Amino acid sequence: LNLNNARYEITAVKPDQYPKNDIPEVTFVGRSNVGKSSLINAMLNRKNLARVAATPGKTRLINFYNIDDQLYFVDLPGYGFAKVSKSMKASWKDVIETYLSERKQLRKIFLLVDIRHSPTSDDILMHEWLKSMERSYVIVATKLDKVPRSKIKERISDIRSTLKLEEHIKIIPFSSETKQGRDELWEEIL
Numbered sequence: 392l393n394l395n396n397a398r399y400e401i402t403a404v405k406p407d408q409y410p411k412n413d414i415p416e417v418t419f420v421g422r423s424n425v426g427k428s429s430l431i432n433a434m435l436n437r438k439n440l441a442r443v444a445a446t447p448g449k450t451r452l453i454n455f456y457n458i459d460d461q462l463y464f465v466d467l468p469g470y471g472f473a474k475v476s477k478s479m480k481a482s483w484k485d486v487i488e489t490y491l492s493e494r495k496q497l498r499k500i501f502l503l504v505d506i507r508h509s510p511t512s513d514d515i516l517m518h519e520w521l522k523s524m525e526r527s528y529v530i531v532a533t534k535l536d537k538v539p540r541s542k543i544k545e546r547i548s549d550i551r552s553t554l555k556l557e558e559h560i561k562i563i564p565f566s567s568e569t570k571q572g573r574d575e576l577w578e579e580i581l
C-alpha cells in the first residue's frame with residue numbers, strides 16, 4: 392500500500408454518488424471536532440488532504456480518500472454539533488446511517504471519542520446503533536496528547552464503562568499531533 396498514492400477522490404451524500412468499484416473501505420465516525428479529518432491526515436502523513444475545519448461542523452458530506460486504488464478512507468460528517476437546525480441534524484443523521492447500513496464495501500468502522508471526556512449521549516447512541524449492526528468496529532480515543540500519562544488508564548476505563556463496551560472491543564488511544572497509536576491503528580486497518 393503506497394501512501395504516496397493517497398488522494399481525495401469524491402464527495403458524496405447519497406449512495407449513487409459513492410465510488411463505483413469494489414475497493415474495500417474503512418470509515419471514521421464521531422462527534423464534530425473529535426478529530427476525524429486530523430486522524431486521516433496523520434494516518435496518511437499529510438497535512439491538509441482531509442480538511443480540518445477551523446469551525447466545527449464543517450464536514451457535512453461524505454469524503455472518500457483513495458489510497459493506492461486499494462483502500463478507501465471514508466470521512467463521515469460529525470454528529471452532535473449543537474449550532475445547527477433540527478432539519479440539518481436529521482439530514483446528517485440520514486447521511487451517516489445510510490452509509491453505515493448500506494455500504495457493502497465497508498469492512499470496519501472506527502468510532503472516535505475524545506479521550507479527555509466521558510462519551511456524550513450522542514456517542515452512546517451511536518455506539519448502541521453500531522452494536523446493533525452486523526459490522527466490525529473499534530473505538531479510537533483521540534487527542535491523547537492532551538491528557539497526562541498518569542491519567543490515560545483511568546480515561547480509557549471510563550470510556551469503556553460509559554459506552555458499556557463488550558470485552559472484545561478494542562480502544563486505541565491516538566494522537567494526530569504526536570502520531571501515537573498510528574502503528575496500532577494501521578495494523579487494525581490492514
Ligand code: GTP
Pocket residue numbers: 421422423424425426427428429430442443444446447448449450467468469470533534535536537565566567568569
Ligand atoms: P468535523 O469535520 O467538524 O466533524 O470535525 P473532525 O472530527 O474532522 O475534527 P478535526 O480533525 O477537524 O479536528 C478538530 C480540532 O481538533 C482541530 O482544531 C484539530 O487541530 C484538533 N485536533 C484533532 N486531533 C487532535 C489531536 O490528536 N491532538 C490535538 N491536540 N488536537 C487535535
Ligand code: MG
Pocket residue numbers: 427428429442443444450466
Ligand atoms: Mg472533519
